Amino acid sequence: MEEISEKTRLLGILKGGEIQDRPPVICPGGMMNAAVTEVINDIKGNHNISEEDMVLAAKKVKELTGFENYGVPFCMTVESEPFGVKIDFGDKNREPVITNYNNMTTDEIMNKYCSSDLNSCRVPVVLGAIAKLKNDSIPVIGNITGAISTATSIVDPLKLLKMMKKNPDMAYSFIEFINEKLIQYGIDMVKNGADVIAVSDPTATGEILGKINFEKFAVPMFKKLVDEIHKLDSRIIIHICGDTSSIIESLNLIGADAFSFDSIVNIKSVKDKIEAKVMGNVNTQLLQEGPGDRIISVTQNCIKSGLDIIAPACGLSMSTTIENLKLMTDSVKGETYNASN
Numbered sequence: 001m002e003e004i005s006e007k008t009r010l011l012g013i014l015k016g017g018e019i020q021d022r023p024p025v026i027c028p029g030g031m032m033n034a035a036v037t038e039v040i041n042d043i044k045g046n047h048n049i050s051e052e053d054m055v056l057a058a059k060k061v062k063e064l065t066g067f068e069n070y071g072v073p074f075c076m077t078v079e080s081e082p083f084g085v086k087i088d089f090g091d092k093n094r095e096p097v098i099t100n101y102n103n104m105t106t107d108e109i110m111n112k113y114c115s116s117d118l119n120s121c122r123v124p125v126v127l128g129a130i131a132k133l134k135n136d137s138i139p140v141i142g143n144i145t146g147a148i149s150t151a152t153s154i155v156d157p158l159k160l161l162k163m164m165k166k167n168p169d170m171a172y173s174f175i176e177f178i179n180e181k182l183i184q185y186g187i188d189m190v191k192n193g194a195d196v197i198a199v200s201d202p203t204a205t206g207e208i209l210g211k212i213n214f215e216k217f218a219v220p221m222f223k224k225l226v227d228e229i230h231k232l233d234s235r236i237i238i239h240i241c242g243d244t245s246s247i248i249e250s251l252n253l254i255g256a257d258a259f260s261f262d263s264i265v266n267i268k269s270v271k272d273k274i275e276a277k278v279m280g281n282v283n284t285q286l287l288q289e290g291p292g293d294r295i296i297s298v299t300q301n302c303i304k305s306g307l308d309i310i311a312p313a314c315g316l317s318m319s320t321t322i323e324n325l326k327l328m329t330d331s332v333k334g335e336t337y338n339a340s341n
């Protein structure tokens with residue numbers, strides 16, 4: 001059999017195809033990135049703010065861990081930065097964090113930023129990194145923080161969650177406003193060379209929103225983003241945090257090419273209910289702590305459970321070792337995989 005490139009393997013699955021030689025094994029970036037301490041030790045600058053170091057970190061992740069993609073950026077603050085929040089950009093060993101929300105009302109924020117886009121602050125850095133990473137054989141994944149998590153990074157999360165109950169129309173308008181900016185960001189990522197867009201929205205979960213509010217506030221935003229990315233003939237993955245039991249059927253309303261699930265989710269039950277491809281869900285605490293034989297066993301069980309794409313279940317600890325990540329990726333690539341499983 002002719003060797004399949006990593007890009008062909010991943011895009012084939014995301015375009016609705018079946019597993020050929022084996023599942024892809026990826027770590028998209030964003031909140032699910034493998035720029036762990038060991039990987040970035042030799043990088044001099046801050047890969048969260050420097051285009052050159054961002055590109056270098058993405059390449060080192062792939063080369064050292066065995067994940068089959070490039071993915072940028074490596075944090076979840078890029079999208080909120082242009083909207084008047086204050087950010088501690090950390091350093092190469094510490095992710096950027098928001099230190100102060102915008103204290104304006106949502107109406108004031110929408111009025112102030114109505115004609116602006118996200119092409120300020122670090123957005124050009126991310127787009128430049130994607131352009132430099134673009135290639136013919138390795139898939140490039142552009143990461144976006146979803147609309148609800150971005151909105152709750154701009155204003156106090158409790159303020160917005162309370163608004164969803166007391167003034168749902170105003171909350172919807174603000175989230176929709178943010179989503180439109182994110183859609184343009186996703187379009188720009190694709191135009192600069194991203195093969196796949198990965199969206200993580202940890203605030204938009206069934207556990208936090210409940211089924212009714214998930215369908216009211218999250219589903220329309222995801223769907224609009226998915227539809228626009230599909231118009232460009234690109235693919236989109238959405239990561240859902242935590243327990244999805246209350247919203248699992250709702251995910252079929254979105255139209256994403258794949259959904260990524262946390263380790264708490266029973267993949268066999270999900271596969272029966274999800275129309276899209278399913279990605280995940282090797283426990284990240286296990287990847288951090290081991291033991292190695294258990295990492296191999298759990299990874300193989302993920303394959304046998306029918307996962308279309310193998311990946312860590314959520315964000316990796318910075319103390320996760322390259323050795324443990326290689327045990328996972330080598331296990332997927334090894335001869336033990338049997339397509340009949």
